[in-house]
Amino acid sequence: MKDHVLIFDTTLRDGEQALPASLSVGQKIRIARQLAQLKVDVIEAGFPISSPGDFISVETIAKEIRGPIICGLARAVEKDILSCAAALRRAKRPRIHTFLGTSTIHREKKLRRSQDEILAMVAHSVKLARSKCGDVEFSAEDAGRTERDFLCKVVETAIGNGARTVNIPDTVGYTTPEIFASIIDDLMNRVPNIDKAVISVHCHNDLGLATSNSITAVKHGARQVECTINGIGERAGNAALEEVVMIMNVRRDYLGVTCGVETTEIMRTSKLVRDVCSMPVQANKAVVGSNAFAHSSGIHQDGVLKFKSTYEIMTPQSVGLLENKMNLTSRSGSHMVKTRLASLGYDDKSIDLPAFHAKFKALADKKGTVYDDDLVVLMEADTVEEMADTYRLTYLNVTGGMGIIPTATVRIASDGKSQQEAASGDGVVDATTRAIDRVVGLAIKVKDYHLDAVSEGREALGRVKIVAVAPEGTFTGVGTSTDIVEASAKAYMDVVNKICRMRKYAPKLRGKRARASL
Numbered sequence: 427m428k429d430h431v432l433i434f435d436t437t438l439r440d441g442e443q444a445l446p447a448s449l450s451v452g453q454k455i456r457i458a459r460q461l462a463q464l465k466v467d468v469i470e471a472g473f474p475i476s477s478p479g480d481f482i483s484v485e486t487i488a489k490e491i492r493g494p495i496i497c498g499l500a501r502a503v504e505k506d507i508l509s510c511a512a513a514l515r516r517a518k519r520p521r522i523h524t525f526l527g528t529s530t531i532h533r534e535k536k537l538r539r540s541q542d543e544i545l546a547m548v549a550h551s552v553k554l555a556r557s558k559c560g561d562v563e564f565s566a567e568d569a570g571r572t573e574r575d576f577l578c579k580v581v582e583t584a585i586g587n588g589a590r591t592v593n594i595p596d597t598v599g600y601t602t603p604e605i606f607a608s609i610i611d612d613l614m615n616r617v618p619n620i621d622k623a624v625i626s627v628h629c630h631n632d633l634g635l636a637t638s639n640s641i642t643a644v645k646h647g648a649r650q651v652e653c654t655i656n657g658i659g660e661r662a663g664n665a666a667l668e669e670v671v672m673i674m675n676v677r678r679d680y681l682g683v684t685c686g687v688e689t690t691e692i693m694r695t696s697k698l699v700r701d702v703c704s705m706p707v708q709a710n711k712a713v714v715g716s717n718a719f720a721h722s723s724g725i726h727q728d729g730v731l732k733f734k735s736t737y738e739i740m741t742p743q744s745v746g747l748l749e750n751k752m753n754l755t756s757r758s759g760s761h762m763v764k765t766r767l768a769s770l771g772y773d774d775k776s777i778d779l780p781a782f783h784a785k786f787k788a789l790a791d792k793k794g795t796v797y798d799d800d801l802v803v804l805m806e807a808d809t810v811e812e813m814a815d816t817y818r819l820t821y822l823n824v825t826g827g828m829g830i831i832p833t834a835t836v837r838i839a840s841d842g843k844s845q846q847e848a849a850s851g852d853g854v855v856d857a858t859t860r861a862i863d864r865v866v867g868l869a870i871k872v873k874d875y876h877l878d879a880v881s882e883g884r885e886a887l888g889r890v891k892i893v894a895v896a897p898e899g900t901f902t903g904v905g906t907s908t909d910i911v912e913a914s915a916k917a918y919m920d921v922v923n924k925i926c927r928m929r930k931y932a933p934k935l936r937g938k939r940a941r942a943s944l
């Protein structure tokens with residue numbers, strides 16, 4: 427497999443740790459399932475020692491997802507490696523990924539260890555990991571700023587002790603393509619046992635070079651690329667999977683390598699990650715931005731289809747962008763809805779079609795035409811709740827306008843009882859959250875409020891995202907409705923229920939979690 431490049435997805439580890447609030451186990455499973463559909467080679471599911479929540483996520487993904495290798499991250503210390511091995515126990519194809527800082531700045535300022543001590547730690551941790559798992563990856567953290575001779579020794583030691591993959595991360599996004607190429611060349615030429623392992627790269631985008639650096643490394647012999655969907659990740663993010671994969675596909679003539687990713691699943695994965703993580707994708711983002719293929723309709727209209735390749739280096743279909751604009755309305759039967767869902771990737775046998783169709787009809791009656799995005803939102807709303815909500819909003823009435831004090835009345839059901847409260851505020855949304863506060867009695871402070879239209883038309887679904895701080899931590903709540911006050915109320919209720927869930931199910935999850943600076 428000399429010309430095959432492995433795609434290592436770290437959306438659930440590097441990507442997730444950069445989000446303002448952690449994803450739930452259920453949300454991570456949904457993304458992991460889609461990553462398996464996308465046919466990535468490795469899913470880095472999390473950093474098990476960092477928090478009980480992360481441990482459970484890795485454990486659940488290891489148990490439920492089949493196909494890709496399931497990888498967990500561990501610092502080069504015993505307790506991390508043992509915790510990682512335990513979380514991966516049920517995986518069919520587990521991988522332990524252990525890492526250690528190797529640059530001068532990491533050695534002297536962070537670890538306070540000499541070069542020899544670092545080499546001993548590498549040997550010990552890789553050996554320990556290998557005793558627990560046949561597939562071990564070692565990362566030389568901050569490799570981009572590590573002295574070349576020493577980096578060669580580190581890589582040789584890791585491979586000598588059983589690492590099958592050695593990762594060269596540009597942790598701080600500092601390198602440039604030529605410099606990175608020379609690092610890979612040096613490793614290829616100077617590490618005597620280099621043929622016993624796959625060289626991997628993990629690039630950050632602080633200077634906008636993550637994709638360029640990754641692709642250059644591939645040209646120089648790296649055979650695994652670590653990346654994330656939509657390029658999400660620490661600070662400016664990681665190399666974007668969709669870019670790396672499409673470069674390999676579109677420029678196979680130049681790179682001469684292949685990868686196993688099912689490119690027609692790219693768009694669906696991108697949208698799922700965008701929605702689950704509440705991280706919007708910029709319109710001009712390569713491959714997955716809403717404008718990335720905007721010219722194609724222009725070409726279509728001008729009737730110059732025969733010159734398509736002049737303008738198109740890849741087709742929208744190749745990344746799974748559906749051009750099907752078949753309109754769904756309240757007259758659409760359940761079979762048609764099912765067909766549409768299947769084309770959006772929802773062919774899971776677990777869908778309760780009659781129940782979903784009833785929800786669909788309710789939306790269609792309100793909205794007229796139901797677009798693909800509406801279906802996705804409805805679908806996600808159908809499956810997003812992994813645990814029952816403590817509170818349910820059953821009634822909302824607001825009054826506002828010029829010269830009227832904004833007031834809201836809410837009725838909230840909980841434990842078979844219903845409670846009603848009213849409040850005034852600076853605008854109807856503020857009045858609504860105050861009225862909800864009076865019922866639930868939690869100390870919630872809204873830090874960020876964001877409103878997006880998620881589908882087309884005047885009756886488009888509005889999606890409100892609220893980031894809120896409570897003594898239990900930071901929470902993100904999302905609500906969708908054709909009415910923005912209702913969407914805001916739902917988003918706020920989402921926060922309320924997440925806080926209740928946190929109190930009820932995982933008191934241990936409170937407090938800070940460790941972060942990996944890979």
Ligand SMILES: [Zn+2]
Nearest residue numbers: 440660943944
């Ligand atoms: Zn990273």
